[in-house]
Amino acid sequence: MELFYFLVFGGLSLIVAALELSKNNKDRINTSTVFNSFKNNYVLVYSLMMAGDWLQGPYVYYLYSQYGFGKGDIGRLFIAGFGSSMLFGTIVGSLADKQGRKRACVTYCITYILSCFTKHSPEYKVLMVGRILGGIATSLLFSSFESWLVAEHNKRGFEQQWLSLTFSKAIFFGNGLVAILAGLFGNVLADTLGFGPVAPFDAAAVFLAIGMAIILSSWNENYGDPSESKDLLTQFRGAAVAIGSDEKIALLGAIQSLFEGSMYTFVFLWTPALSPNDEEIPHGFIFATFMLSSMLGSSLASRLLARATFKVESYMQIVFAVSAGTFLLPIITSYIVPPSKVKGGGISFAGCIQVLGFCTFEACVGLFWPSIMKMRSQYIPEEARSTIMNFFRIPLNIFVCIVLYNVNAFPITVMFGMCSIFLFMASILQRRLMVVAESHRTKSQEWTSMKERETEEEPLNI
Template identity: 35%
Template structure:
């Protein structure tokens, strides 16, 4: 499997470069943002954000391996993942409220402290301390996925009064560099963990200096900003739920998101135990996954620029993901196990993920009202984490223990339902002129949250 992973990375890398080149040529440039002062402001944001993201990516490939190295069983590791997922969604709900009261700069500094502490706690072999570390890491992740971009948007509009159209320029660059960093992080973790023989704890120790440096830059170079309006939590949640229940398209978007993204979370857990018995280079495998996502993003850009309807692309992504998980059901058969087929299936799934996120992001931005978006997205996160946590908890049941094939059967069922919902979205979206316009490159929003 070692040779297959390296060959796949080179082949996928070449395909990714080709797809991204074509997508770039077809992309409609709406804003340049070449103002020298703007570029200086943009670089100041990237210096911090990309350091934080690289530290986050370093922690992706070897998490399961670390817990396994400490001697924990699969069902025990599943509980650790559940605590991480649950803390992210629960605390993520309150992050905008915290920014409202304490300020986004302070939250970004807090992120670097909490994430560094989470990495340090991974040095312990105590199950309780590791759970604490996962909870702290989940809190930090919820800040990373909200406060940084919120700080940038506020500074861009309120402090510097740059054109709003230039925000997409920044996020486009962030998305590109984020993908490159993800692939680089896979190489780096493989180098220090396996080539240098430092073990699965090494990537977490390496992440700490990047986090500290990011925290110093935030403290010394960023100004404080706060939300322009106070969010009333109860009223916002109530209004968001009313909109979900009154608008069928919004409801179907939420159901589809919950079903598809819960499968993503499940596969985040499953890919290592499925492939690890064949001793693959986990960092290189992780890089292959990230390149596959970038290929999917490029495919989305190419097809959307040719005016293929976004709802149709969303449905296609779910069908491809469904086929990939069907392959996984066969490849994990106890008597006919095939690590190579599982690996290829995961690559296909990640390509579908690369198509799914910009498609879903585009639909949300056009169909969910801005004033209700925060509360509606919070409601969407609840079933995502509930489904994924319930499925992972099934690993405690005798019929599911060490039977990843059964988990993939569940994933097939979830994706089948998601595909049916996607077909309904296609039907509901017919004739909607807003969904026929050229699609800009969506901000990184979820690609950095895949693993």
């Protein structure tokens, strides 16, 4: 393996270690023992769920290519996953609110395990079924677990500020440390031990089964609106009304769709971007490096969220703007660095520059997750939380499907340019969200002050 990869990984490791070791009392939140037990249980389960997801990530594209499918065929498989998430995701999200979030989390485990099993078949139709199951599972992963957490946190009467601590810890471990270990473990299984690219999917199924056992044995059930009189159509209508009547929710949904749409497109693009001439790159190790960068971002987020002086709506503008800049690097290097025409070999100089840019983007991803979770907990009503969160995923899935459908029609640089534009739009919308949220806070404070003055001025009846 080239020295470059070790230098980047080692440098990021030192930065993350320094950030964690340098935390002081201002960067920490004092909590109770009961809450810590609750938090640790959720972080453990979330980490196992993400281990099942991260083990698959670096090898999906590679596995399909090893089965002999071209970029167009692989693109259609990815479209099937995002399309099923779009079509079925809102339905399963509404069922989670009505039938129970714990049941939805267990359904995620079962669905994703079945998806892993399909990877053993080189048949295109079987792989397509696997992608559809994976799309449904993804919708459950990014709505049901968070919905369960927020409802259970509030039901147990924990302080609202402690919720951001759970979010940041879950992302730090689940999207950071576990993702790094999953990337390295996948690399050992597939390459070092020679089990091939399907082995990480088998390992993912094992971790998902362990997580499901913990959920079944230790989680309570909670609901959004369990009213028997509300069918799915009524729930959809209620969620749509909530989004349409509250600008904050609508802006939050648009921001999430733009960022996550670009992020999921990046999952498809980074492998061909770094090896345009079939360069030999260590997929698992690069993926682990990306996740270490995400871990760095979540470490920064935990500091920012612990301090009341930093408003999440404010610093996220910078995060989105930086993300937009990183996706311009593949375009810039294509003009500045002469492209290599030698097939195979090690990573090119342009590839090294792009790796550094992609690491910066992943750090922004690490900042994004706990921050967007914090905003969702503030702005989305509890009774339809899963439904609304899956509504947010509809436009992002449409966006990714359109990009992947045209994967052969445009160069990779064009697709990176499109993602950069969408990320810049997210930064603009985040600015608007900050203004609207601040206006709402000001009006709320004025109303509270007015009520307090009226109470003080009321004459006493003797």
